Each structure stands twice: as structure tokens, then as C-alpha cells.
Amino acid sequence: MDTRITLPNLELAYFSYVITDDKYNIQEYDKNFHHFVNDEGCSKNKKLSILFNNLRYEYFGEFYMVENEEGSQYYIMQRKIKINNSEMYLFFLSDYSLYEELEYQIEYLNRQRYINNEMLNKLEDGIYITDEKGKTLFVNDAFVNLSGLRREELIGETVYGLRKDEILPNSCCARVIETQGPVSTINNYYQGQKCLVSGSPIYDEKGDLKRTIAVIRDVSELDMLMKSLTKEETLSLTFKKKLDSVGDKFDNEDAVFSNNRAVASLYKKAKRLAKVDSTILILGETGVGKDFLATYIHGISNRNKKGNIIKINCGAIPEHLIESELFGYEEGAFTGAQRGGKKGLFEEAGGGTIFLDEIGDMPYTLQVKLLNALNDRKFYRIGGSKAIGFNARIIAATNADLKTLVDEKKFRADLYYRLNVVTLRIPALRERQEDLLPLAQTFLEYYNNKHRRNCFFSPECMENFLVYTWPGNIRELKNIVERLVLISDDSCIEAKLFRDQLSQDGQEIDISSKIMSNNENLSLKQQLELHEKAIIESALETKKTLKEAAKKLGIDISTLVRKKQKYNI
CATH class of the missing domain: 1.10.8.60 (Helicase, Ruva Protein; domain 3)
Incomplete structure (x- = not known):
């Protein structure tokens, strides 16, 4: 996009003078006078009052507005002078319209500069711009964030001075000026990130260096x-897809990977089970991914095309509502029932999958109705007498020990064996x-x-x-x-x-002691390096600048920078 601005022709006259006698007859004028009167044939002894209206004959020393014969407005000022002992008048004419055009162009350029700066500030890469002598002209917001430096200590300073003060110890723009060519380097900003810096020279139409620009990437x-x-x-x-919502459909049955043999075997088994309709019971601790596994099985099965996966948290629905939520109700079944009744989640599932999460928390009184529905593949709405069939697949999950709950008479044995057709146990993350x-x-x-x-x-x-x-x-x-x-x-x-x-x-752990026990087999040199690294990290955390940290450690700042790079701190 061409953003060049065409300025007015500055050679065009915007100032002129004319000399008249005391009767306002023109005696002398300069070559620019024709610009104001638009009369190439203007000759001496012609009255100035004929060429301009509104002349104030007794008004001296200040500019005032007059009009020429064509109605164009200009400013004029008159003074008395003496030439060869004769009283004369000296008039100055000015065309302020050119000044106004220049002001408009300057305002336009300032607006363009603001917009250009705003665009550069939207970039995620850092931008650093200097003039041909290395004076810093502009840095964008991304550079400030990446380098940890403040604009106030950069703008107006030369990259050579900043390099000398070790603010920019490896200035790419300085090397661009020195080599007159593109330069790429790695900068490890003391208070910022490790960045790749690519600098380039910018030449004018005559081939002279006018700017350098550096692009900084983290x-x-x-x-x-x-x-x-x-x-x-x-x-x-691992798990390259479907991280945000376990409700997403899987369009690739190989989307899950694991380096753990047990988990890899588990998902291999799940792929086989996805091709059949057997009831599945998923066991595992809280947070291991039971919901994810159920969605994975549904997503790669044919059920995915027949209906959705309906997820029911048996422990989250109030006991007095769970039956109506699962099986629905007929109109008038109870006080407050909506007109026309309501479908239950079993009915909504259609030919898809019903995922009964936290099945161990299902009320004991409702377990027999669930068992009958699973056995008969049909159910009744509350207040209804018509059986409603369903063809959805059942996947249940729990973090509880159902066998123990059966022994304690908190879970029906017949429902346990009905659900426990195929069991998938997900290992804990620590395993x-x-x-x-x-x-x-x-x-x-x-x-x-x-x-x-x-x-x-x-x-x-x-x-x-x-x-x-x-x-x-x-x-x-x-x-x-x-x-x-x-x-x-x-x-x-x-x-x-x-x-x-x-x-x-509220997790009370002693990670440090465990890590030290893991490091007992290291050599003396390795253990000393670990200890040195811990001391340096502590100093850097407690001090605001590298200079203060180096002083605390009793070493030069250059030594601290080398060790910081060595230990990737």
C-alpha cells in the first residue's frame, strides 16, 4: 500500500510585495505578485485599489483580509516608506491557504503515524526500529514484553550506548549498521526471554541507509x-484431540496415544468393545478420565450415528428427582408436572449411549427400577401405563468399590452383576x-x-x-x-x-526431600552444580535486577549471565 503524501508545490508563491505611490498607483512589484491578481499583463501605474477590494487606506502595521477581482481572499499589510524623499506605500501579500494545506498534511501524517504504530503494537513479534545512526525511534509492545525493558530507557538512545551500558549487549541493529546488510542473532535479554532477532537495513530511493528494523521472536x-x-x-x-470437551465426537479412532502399556492395552480393548453392544463398567479413581473413555467408545462406535451420548451423574441429581429425570413422567403425574408430560433421559438417548456416571451413588430404592429397565429394555414413565422401549447402550462408571457396597447392602448384587459384563479399570496417574x-x-x-x-x-x-x-x-x-x-x-x-x-x-508435600533422594546417585560435580543453581535461582527471585543479584552472590554480572545461560534459568 502506497502511503506517500503529495505536498503542495512549495515553489508556488505564497508571499509577495508591491510598492505604490501615495495615490496607490503601482510602482514596483515582485514576480510572485501575479499569483495574487491572476493578471499576467499587470503593469505599473495601475491602482492597487482596483485589483483588491476592501483596502483600508489608513490601516497600517497589521494583516487584514482583502479580495481580488475573482473573489479569492488573501491577507495584506501596508506600511509607509520613503524613497528618494518621496512618500510611498509598501504592501505585503500573503496566501495563508498554503499554510492551512501544510497544517492539514502534517495532521494527516501524524494520524498515519499513530495508526502505523498501533498496527505494529498488535503484532506478537517484537519490533525495534532505529535511524541510520542507531538512534532508537520505535519499539512495539511485544518487544517491551519480551525484553523486560522500558520504553523510557530506549527511545532516543543509540544502540551503541545501550550496548555499552549492557542494556542491549548484543544489539542486532548495531550490527546491521556496521555490516550494511541483514543480520540474525540470538539475544538472551537479562530481564526477559531468549529470542531470535532478525535485523534488516532500509534504504531510500538513492540507496542511502535511513532505517534499521529488527523482528524479535521468542x-x-x-x-x-x-x-x-x-x-x-x-x-x-498424547491426547492430541478433544481436550476441551469430552462431549465432542471422535472422528479418528487412533486419536489417543499412551506410553504406558496398561493404558495402551486398555484403549486397544476399548476399540474392540466399541464394535459390540455389551454393557461396560469403567472403574477408576476420581479424575482418571472415565468420562473421556466413555465418550471415546461412543465416538468410534456405530452408536455415534444413531444417537447422542447422554451423560447422567447419579450422585448429582436429587434423590426425589432422579426417577423423573431418567424415565420421564406423564401429564398430571404429580403436582407441578408440565403439560403434556416430559421425556426422560433414557428416552432422549434413542439408539445412542447412556453413560451412568457415579453409579455407586444411585439411591438403593431406584436400583431395582434401573435393573428392570436394563433387563427388559423398556421402562415406564412416572404415572404412565405404556411401556417405552429403548435401544441405547449402557456404560456405567464409578470410583467406589461396588463389591464392598454390595456386601454392605448399599448396592444391589443383581444390578452389580448386570452392569459388570465387561470391566475396564483406568490406572491412576501416579501409576x-x-x-x-x-x-x-x-x-x-x-x-x-x-x-x-x-x-x-x-x-x-x-x-x-x-x-x-x-x-x-x-x-x-x-x-x-x-x-x-x-x-x-x-x-x-x-x-x-x-x-x-x-x-x-492444602497439599502437604515435601518435594525437595524426594528430589534430593533421587539425586543421591549423582556425582559430586553434578550435586554441586545443582546446589549452585539453587543458590542462583534464590538470588534472582529475591533481587529485582541482575546487578543486585550479582552483588549479593559476590560475582561479576557477566559471570552471573554465563551461569544463568548454563543452567537455563
């Missing part, structure tokens, strides 16, 4: 992931540590996209993940990853932030 997350992949061979992404980090990375990627963040886990944070027992299983992992993404001040999610969140949740 590569700290990519760098961390690459190192993590090298360290942990199991860091393959499948091969999947923990891949799941955490998958949730991190999802919530980074959802909340427009660019976070990544520090190695210590991932180590803490592996030590923690995760009593809430995958649900707890998913929730805490989202919380860490939302509250983290920096892109790097540190182990301390994770431990703080566990403490707020």
Missing part, C-alpha cells in the same frame, strides 16, 4: 522443549508416569492457545511433576496447568510457583 519455549526432548525420550504429545509429562505438555499447549500465552515448564518444575502423587489424577493435572498458565508472571513456569499452588490447595 524461542525460549522451543529451546526448552528441544532440551526436554533430548532429556526425556517419552515426551511425545502411569510415562504419560505425565506428555499430558502436561499437551494441556500446556492447549491453554497457551486458549489464553494467548507462551508459557513453558522449567526442568525443575517437570521434575516436581514426576515426584508429586497427583491424588486428583488427570483432572487435577489439567486444572493446575491452566492455573499456572494464567497466574505465571513470566513465560517460564518455575517449580516454586507449582509448589505454592499445591500449598494453597
